[in-house]
Amino acid sequence: MPDPNPAALEFLLSRRSRPAKTLRAPAPSRDELAPLLRAAARSPDHGKLEPWRFIVIEAGAMPRLAELAEARARALGKPEVDIAKARGQFDQGHLAVAVIEVQKPSDKIPPIEQSYSAGAVCLALLNAALAAGWGANWLSGWISHDRGFCEAALGLQGHERIAGLIHIATETSAPPDRPRPELTDITEWVSQ
Numbered sequence: 001m002p003d004p005n006p007a008a009l010e011f012l013l014s015r016r017s018r019p020a021k022t023l024r025a026p027a028p029s030r031d032e033l034a035p036l037l038r039a040a041a042r043s044p045d046h047g048k049l050e051p052w053r054f055i056v057i058e059a060g061a062m063p064r065l066a067e068l069a070e071a072r073a074r075a076l077g078k079p080e081v082d083i084a085k086a087r088g089q090f091d092q093g094h095l096a097v098a099v100i101e102v103q104k105p106s107d108k109i110p111p112i113e114q115s116y117s118a119g120a121v122c123l124a125l126l127n128a129a130l131a132a133g134w135g136a137n138w139l140s141g142w143i144s145h146d147r148g149f150c151e152a153a154l155g156l157q158g159h160e161r162i163a164g165l166i167h168i169a170t171e172t173s174a175p176p177d178r179p180r181p182e183l184t185d186i187t188e189w190v191s192q
């Protein structure tokens with residue numbers, strides 16, 4: 001017989017992100033963040049490679065990252081709108097966890113499975129933060145895929161990349177839900 005956890009299921013059926021720009025201080029303290037990181041690190045991981053790690057970007061680091069994002073955007077000749085966007089998530093950020101995908105050498109586990117596991121860590125952290133009552137949002141933006149920024153801002157090495165920047169702080173409002181897919185459109189049942 002199944003052993004249901006209705007509260008957990010109800011959470012999963014109603015969860016939704018809180019846009020990063022609507023978040024306010026305070027952000028979780030290190031002690032408050034620890035169980036959320038622990039929950040995220042329980043994500044499925046084929047072969048126990050642990051192909052991920054966390055870089056916690058606290059408020060004090062946001063101005064440096066905003067400056068680096070702008071410098072990188074200007075060096076690449078990006079339009080002003082992209083420069084503003086690249087700075088924006090750091091200018092407005094209170095705390096963000098960079099989930100870093102760390103590709104591990106393996107004969108058995110293909111790189112894409114390691115990427116999937118890093119994505120799972122992002123969602124697990126987002127959900128843990130929401131379940132703990134924080135507002136949270138998974139962001140990326142071109143800056144998170146830019147090697148120059150990743151190396152200068154976060155010291156990433158060649159086998160590492162940003163899987164997601166999970167912004168976590170105090171929510172000010174819950175947004176209206178967005179349209180969700182019709183199950184019949186995305187589900188195929190195979191019975192023989």
Ligand SMILES: Cc1cc2nc3c(=O)[nH]c(=O)nc-3n(C[C@H](O)[C@H](O)[C@H](O)COP(=O)(O)O)c2cc1C
Nearest residue numbers: 015016017018019137138139140141142163164178
């Ligand atoms: C890999 C990934 C990157 C994303 N990057 C951004 C982003 O840079 N900016 C943004 O507004 N939303 C971004 N999103 C979308 C939001 O995180 C989120 O999907 C959306 O706000 C709705 O979330 P919900 O289904 O939890 O309500 C990204 C989502 C994923 C999965």
